[in-house]
Amino acid sequence: MLNVTPAWRKPATAVALLAAAALTASCSSGQDGTGQGEAGAPDATITATPEAPTVKITPAEGSAKVNPAKKVVVTSDGGALETVSVQAGDEEIEGRFNTDKTKWVSRTALKPSTDYTVSATAGATTQTSTFTTDKPERALQVIDVTPNAKGETLGVGAPIIVTFNQPVTSKAAIERALEIEAEKPVDGAWRWVADNKVIYRTAKYWPAHQKVTFNANITGIKAGKGLYGVKDYTADLKIGAKQISKVDVKKHMMYVYKDGKRVQTMRISAGMATTREYTTTSGVHLTMERGNPVRMISPGRKKGDPGYYDVMINHAVRISNSGEYVHAKDNVWAQGVRNVSHGCVNARPDQAKWFYTNVQRGDVVDITGTNRELEWNNGWGYWQLSFSQWKKGSALKNSDA
Numbered sequence: 243m244l245n246v247t248p249a250w251r252k253p254a255t256a257v258a259l260l261a262a263a264a265l266t267a268s269c270s271s272g273q274d275g276t277g278q279g280e281a282g283a284p285d286a287t288i289t290a291t292p293e294a295p296t297v298k299i300t301p302a303e304g305s306a307k308v309n310p311a312k313k314v315v316v317t318s319d320g321g322a323l324e325t326v327s328v329q330a331g332d333e334e335i336e337g338r339f340n341t342d343k344t345k346w347v348s349r350t351a352l353k354p355s356t357d358y359t360v361s362a363t364a365g366a367t368t369q370t371s372t373f374t375t376d377k378p379e380r381a382l383q384v385i386d387v388t389p390n391a392k393g394e395t396l397g398v399g400a401p402i403i404v405t406f407n408q409p410v411t412s413k414a415a416i417e418r419a420l421e422i423e424a425e426k427p428v429d430g431a432w433r434w435v436a437d438n439k440v441i442y443r444t445a446k447y448w449p450a451h452q453k454v455t456f457n458a459n460i461t462g463i464k465a466g467k468g469l470y471g472v473k474d475y476t477a478d479l480k481i482g483a484k485q486i487s488k489v490d491v492k493k494h495m496m497y498v499y500k501d502g503k504r505v506q507t508m509r510i511s512a513g514m515a516t517t518r519e520y521t522t523t524s525g526v527h528l529t530m531e532r533g534n535p536v537r538m539i540s541p542g543r544k545k546g547d548p549g550y551y552d553v554m555i556n557h558a559v560r561i562s563n564s565g566e567y568v569h570a571k572d573n574v575w576a577q578g579v580r581n582v583s584h585g586c587v588n589a590r591p592d593q594a595k596w597f598y599t600n601v602q603r604g605d606v607v608d609i610t611g612t613n614r615e616l617e618w619n620n621g622w623g624y625w626q627l628s629f630s631q632w633k634k635g636s637a638l639k640n641s642d643a
Contacts, residue, residue, distance in 0.1 A: 293320060294320070294321075294365055294366045294367045295318045295319060295320035295321030295322075295364040295365045295366075295367045296318070296319040296320055296367070297316065297317070297318050297323070297362050297363075297364050297367050297368075297369035298316070298317045298318075298319075298369075299314075299315075299316050299360050299362060299369055299370075299371040300314070300315045300316075301314070301371065301373040302371060302373070303370070303371040303372060303373070304372065304373070305371075305373035305374070306373070306374045306376075307374070307375075307376040307377075308352070308373050308374065308375045308376060309375070309376060310351065310352040310353065310354045310375045310376065310378070310462045310464075310470050311351075311352075311462070311464045311470075312352070313347050313348050314328050314335065314337065314347070314348040314352070314358070314360060315345070315346070315347050315348075316345070316346040316360065316362045316369075317344060317345050317346075318343075318344050318345075318362075318364040318367075319344070320364075320365075321364045321365040321367070322342060322343040322344060322364060323339065323343050323344065323345075323346055323362060323363070323364045324343075324363045324364060324365075325361070325362065325363045326339075326346040326360070326361070326362045326363075327359075327360070327361045327362075328348060328358060328359070328360050329358065329359050330353060330356045330357060330358050330359075335348050335349075335350045335352070335358070336348070336349045336350045337349050337350075346362070350462075351461060351462030351463055351471075352375050352462045353375060353461050353462050353472070354375050354376060354377055354378045354381075354462065354470050354472055355374075355375060355376070355377045355378075355472075356374070356375050357372065357373075357374050358372065358373055358374070358375070359371075359372050360372070360373075375462075378468060378469065378470040378472065379467075379468030379469070380408055380466075380468055380469040380470075381407075381408075381469075381470065381471075381472040381473075382406055382407065382408050382410070382416075382460060382463075382465045382469050382470060382471045382472065383406065383407050383460075383471070383472060383473050383475070384404060384405070384406060384407075384458050384460070384473075384475035385405055385406065385407045386403075386404075386405040387402065387403065387404055387405075387456060387475070387477045388403045388405075389403075389479075389603040389604060390477050390479060391603075394480070394602075394603065395480050395481075395482035395602050396448075396479060396480060396481050396482060396602055396603055396604040397481075397482065397484075397485055397528070397529065397601075397602040397603060397604030397605035397606065398447035398448045398449075398450055398481060398484045398485075398486075398604065398605075398606065399447055399448075399526070399528045399604050399605065399606045399622075399625060400448065400479075400481070400528070400602075400603060400604025401441050401442060401443050401528075401604070401622060401624055402422070402441065402442040402454075402456055402477075402479070403439065403441050403442075404420070404439065404440050404441070404442070404456075404458065405438060405439050406438045406439070406465075407438070408438060408465070408466075408469055409436075409437035409438050409466070410437055410438065410465045410466060410469070411437070411465070411466035411467070411469075412463075412464055412465050412466050412469075413434055413440075413637035414637040414638055415463055415464060415465065416440075416460060416463060416465050416471070416637075417432050417434075417440065417636065417637045417638055418638070419458060419459045419460045419463050419471070420432060420440070420442075420456070420457070420458055420459075420460075421456070421457040421458075421459060422442060422454065422455070422456055422457075423454070423455040423457070424448070424449075424452060424453075424454045424455075425452040425453050425454070426448075426449035426452045428444045428445060428446055428448065428449065429444065429445040429446075429629075430442055430443060430444040430445060431443065431445075431629070431632060431633040431636050432635075432636050432637075432638075433624075433632055433633070433634075433635030433636060434635055434636070434637060435619070435635070441624065442456075443624050443625075443629075443632055445629040447484065447606070448481045449481070450481060450482065450483055450484040450501060451481065451482065451483065452480075452481050453478065453479070453480055453481070454478075454479040454480075454481060455476065455477070455478050455479070456475075456476065456477045456479065457474070457475070457476050458471075458474060458475040458476075459474050460473075460474060460475070461473060461474050482602050483500050483501050483602070484499075484500070484501050484502070485498065485499070485500050485600070485601070485602060485605040485606070486498075486499050486605070486606040486607075486608065487499070487568075487597075487605070487606065487607045487608065488608050488610075489510065489512070489587055489607060489608065489609040489610070489611075490610055490611050491512040491513075491522055491524070491581060491609065491610065491611030491612050492610075492611035493611070494509060494510055494511060494512070494577065494578045494579060494580070494581065495507070495508070495509060495510065495578065496508040496509075496510045496568075496587065496589065498597065506593065506596060506597070508589045508590065508593045508597070509574075509577040509578030509579075509589070509590065510577055510578070510587050510588060510589050511571070511573065511576040511577045511578075511579075511580060511581055511582050511583055511587075511588050512581045512583060512585075512586075512587050512609075512611075512612075513581060513583050513584065513585040513586070513612070514581055514582050514583060514584070515581065515612065515613075518614060519541070519584070519585065520583075520584050520585050521585060521612055521613070521614040522566065522581075522583075522585050522586070522587065522609060522612050522614070523562060523564065523566065523585075523609065523612065523614050523615060523616035523617075523620070524609050524610055524611065524612045524613075524614065524615055524616065525608075525609060525615055525616030525623060525625075525626050526606060526607075526608050526616070526623070526625035526626060527561040527562055527566070527606070527607040527608070527609060527616060527621070527622070527623065528561070528603075528604055528605065528606060528607070528621070528622040528623075528624075528625070529559050529560070529561055529568075529601050529602070529603055529604065529605045529607060530560045530561065530562075530603060530621055530622055531559075531560045531603065532557075532558065532559045532560065532598055532601060533558050533560075534556055534557050534558065534598065535554040535555055535556050535558070536554070536555050536558040536560075536567065536569070537552070537553070537554055537555075538551070538552075538553055538554075538555050538558075538565070538567075539551070539552045540552070540584070541565060551584070555567070555569045555570065555571070556569065556570045556591065556594070556595075557569060557570040557591070557594045557595045557597070557598035558570075558598070559597065559598055559601050560621070561587075561607050561621065562616060562620050562621035562623065563620050563621040564585070564620055564621070565584075565585060565586070566585055566586055566587070566621075567586045567587070568586070568587045568588075568589065568594065568597060568607065569586055569587075569588055569589075569594055570588065570589065570590070570591040570594030570595060570598075571583075571588035571589070571591070571594075572590075572591055573588065574590055577589060577590060587609070604622075606625075
């Protein structure tokens with residue numbers, strides 16, 4: 243029998259190829275099998291829907307006891323970050339994007355014991371996270387800034403002495419958080435004199451008649467093991483006239499200059515120099531405090547001992563911690579002629595009162611003419627160090643911060 247294969251039956255491979263070709267033609271042109279488009283039928287298209295970016299926030303949602311030293315990090319996979327917001331109440335945390343805006347890292351330190359909310363958007367994706375920072379084992383705060391009395395005007399030599407309530411071991415981190423803003427800026431540096439005390443001194447005297455602001459931006463800064471700053475501190479300081487007094491012990495004279503003009507000429511009597519104790523120190527002193535009267539008692543002696551004294555002295559201005567003052571004394575027979583004091587600089591009562599009334603803490607009293615040098619850490623004798631020596635006490639010696 244003759245076996246005849248119907249003309250419409252093709253081999254399976256040929257059929258598959260034809261089907262694939264027909265499908266390709268249909269997807270690309272919307273034509274029917276005759277090659278003609280269907281009347282009134284729109285062209286068919288297939289569009290791939292892009293996946294939404296994936297946003298990740300660290301610390302994760304619900305995190306508790308987060309170390310305040312940690313950074314908030316937001317990343318996006320599949321698209322650029324458009325907005326990132328990190329807030330604690332009304333406070334906004336600052337941060338920085340990378341070049342392609344796929345990563346954001348916080349710059350502002352986090353506060354301990356604080357609730358934070360993070361919100362980030364990338365394309366159609368919005369991600370949020372809430373977390374709470376840990377309570378520090380110990381809290382660091384500024385407890386004193388001197389000189390900084392209410393309404394006080396300071397001299398051009400004034401230091402800024404900052405005292406903390408806790409000893410600081412991470413001194414460089416805390417020092418970076420201390421900021422000085424001046425209307426007439428000059429170079430200056432910090433020097434640590436104790437674990438809880440740091441002092442700012444300018445390279446040259448402050449320019450006169452200006453405002454200076456001290457900021458301690460220590461909140462969230464790690465100051466040691468378990469120790470974090472918990473509160474910022476700001477002090478507004480006022481620098482007054484440039485008042486410099488020059489004392490010549492050998493000539494028994496004191497000259498006071500205000501903004502470059504001599505405003506007072508005073509006959510004085512200084513230390514008798516029979517012992518080191520009774521020798522007035524030479525060097526750059528700063529006025530530290532004043533009292534009227536001040537009780538002065540001979541150090542290391544008791545009543546009945548040779549050289550013992552216990553007296554009340556009027557209009558006394560302290561210039562060191564070793565008992566030196568500029569003060570009033572009614573011994574005009576010695577003033578301008580002989581040095582007969584126990585180390586202080588005494589002047590005629592009316593002139594001493596004038597000095598007392600016009601003095602500003604941080605005014606310069608430059609004494610010459612004796613063989614005893616003022617130690618840099620005797621009172622506010624900080625100007626006894628050169629600025630290069632002073633800077634050696636900074637925790638940022640070789641830092642670029």
